[in-house]
Amino acid sequence: MNGNLISSLDKNATSYEFNNLNPNVSYTVKVVSKYSGGYSSIGQTATAKTAIPLEDVTDLSADAKYDSIKLSWTRPDSDFFSHVKIYRKKLGQKSFWDQLFGATAVSAATTSDGYTPMFETNGTYWTDLTVTPDTTYSYKVTSVNIEGNESQGVTIETTTPSEPVPTMSGVATTQNQNGDYVVTWTSPTKGTVKVLINRQEYTVVDAATQQVIIPKKDMRLNFFGGYEAKLVPIGEFGTEGEAVQVPTVGETKIDFPFSFNDFIQTVINILVWAAPFILLSFVLVFWRPIVELIKKMLVNAKGGRVKQ
Structure with a gap:
C-alpha cells in the first residue's frame, strides 16, 4: 500500500482487509502475484478513498417548562462534523386520566416516522418555544458530516408541565x-x-x-x-x-x-339559616302572652268570658 509491503498471502486467498486507516484519505493498493523461481507479475493497482465517519451526538438531555423545552447535547469529537438537525414529534396532550395514571395518548395523525424538521445548528443547545403545557414531545437529533451525510440520530421524550396559575400584583x-x-x-x-x-x-x-x-x-x-x-x-x-x-x-x-352584592347575599343566607332558631326563641320567651291572646280571641268569638 502506497509503496509499502503490507502482507504476503496464501495463494488461495482472494481478499484482504486493511485496518486502522485514516478517514477521508486516498490509498493506492498494488497486488502482485509471486511464482516459483522468484518471478513476479507486474501486478494490478487500485486507488480507494476512505469514508468520512458519521457519529451521533451524545449526552442528549431535555429541560421542559410549560412554555419551552431546552435541548442540549455534546457534539461528536470529529473534524468532519458539520452540524446537527433537530426534529420533533408531538405524542399527545395528557387528559385528566392520563395525568392521574401516567398514561400517554398518541395522536392518530402520527405517520410511520412522524418527525417534523425544526432547526439546524452547529451549537450544543436549542430551545423550542412553540410547545404547549401538559404535552409529551419526542425529539430526534441527527448529525451531518462535511459531505452532507446524515446519521440515524438519537431521540429523547419529555413532557411539559401545566401552566402556572397567573396572579395580579401592583394594581x-x-x-x-x-x-x-x-x-x-x-x-x-x-x-x-x-x-x-x-x-x-x-x-x-x-x-x-x-x-x-x-x-x-x-x-x-x-x-x-x-x-x-x-x-x-x-x-x-x-x-x-x-x-x-x-x-x-x-x-x-x-x-x-367582597362586594356589596356579596354582603347582601351573605346576610340573606345567615337569616335563612337562623330564622327557625329565632322563631323558636320568640315562642319560648312570649308563649304565655301568646296563649292568653289566643284564649281571648276564642272567647270573644263565642261572646263569653275568660276564667281567671
Whole structure:
C-alpha cells in the first residue's frame, strides 16, 4: 500500500482487509502475484478513498417548562462534523386520566416516522418555544458530516408541565383629565387580563399593556364605596387566576374581600339559616302572652268570658 509491503498471502486467498486507516484519505493498493523461481507479475493497482465517519451526538438531555423545552447535547469529537438537525414529534396532550395514571395518548395523525424538521445548528443547545403545557414531545437529533451525510440520530421524550396559575400584583388606580379611571398593574405581562364590572365581563386586554381605561360613566360603586370592578389574570394558554378587586384612587391593593352584592347575599343566607332558631326563641320567651291572646280571641268569638 502506497509503496509499502503490507502482507504476503496464501495463494488461495482472494481478499484482504486493511485496518486502522485514516478517514477521508486516498490509498493506492498494488497486488502482485509471486511464482516459483522468484518471478513476479507486474501486478494490478487500485486507488480507494476512505469514508468520512458519521457519529451521533451524545449526552442528549431535555429541560421542559410549560412554555419551552431546552435541548442540549455534546457534539461528536470529529473534524468532519458539520452540524446537527433537530426534529420533533408531538405524542399527545395528557387528559385528566392520563395525568392521574401516567398514561400517554398518541395522536392518530402520527405517520410511520412522524418527525417534523425544526432547526439546524452547529451549537450544543436549542430551545423550542412553540410547545404547549401538559404535552409529551419526542425529539430526534441527527448529525451531518462535511459531505452532507446524515446519521440515524438519537431521540429523547419529555413532557411539559401545566401552566402556572397567573396572579395580579401592583394594581393601582388613577384618574385622567377626563375623569376616566386608569387601572395599572406590574404583573402579569403575558397573557390577557379580563375586566369585570358588576360581575359581568366588561373587556379583555393584553396583559403586556399593563393598563386598562374604564370610562367614568361605566364605573360602579359598591356598598363600601369601593369600585364594583375586578381584574382576572389569564395565562397564555387560558389558565385563569384569582380575581382581584380594583382599588380606589390612591390605593395600591385590595382592602375589601367582597362586594356589596356579596354582603347582601351573605346576610340573606345567615337569616335563612337562623330564622327557625329565632322563631323558636320568640315562642319560648312570649308563649304565655301568646296563649292568653289566643284564649281571648276564642272567647270573644263565642261572646263569653275568660276564667281567671
